[in-house]
Amino acid sequence: MNQVELLDANGYIVPTATQYAVPRNRIAEVENHLLTELAVKDAAEQSRDGCRVYASEYRTRVVPMAGTARLAQAA
Structure with missing residues (x-):
């Protein structure tokens, strides 16, 4: 599985x-x-703040999800 x-455009993750x-x-x-739907929507929202943001400058990143992740426990 992957995330x-x-x-x-600045390399920040769009959390939603x-x-x-x-x-x-x-x-x-x-x-x-x-890239075709959510980037366009986010770019439009960001452009309302006064600066032009273009959806064509967005990109994706694929991060493999570890299936054996463990949480550390306090001593």
């Missing part, structure tokens, strides 16, 4: 667009959705 993140537990065979589909 697919949408990064804005992160997709979790994406199977390897669906990564391209999820990336397409993030």
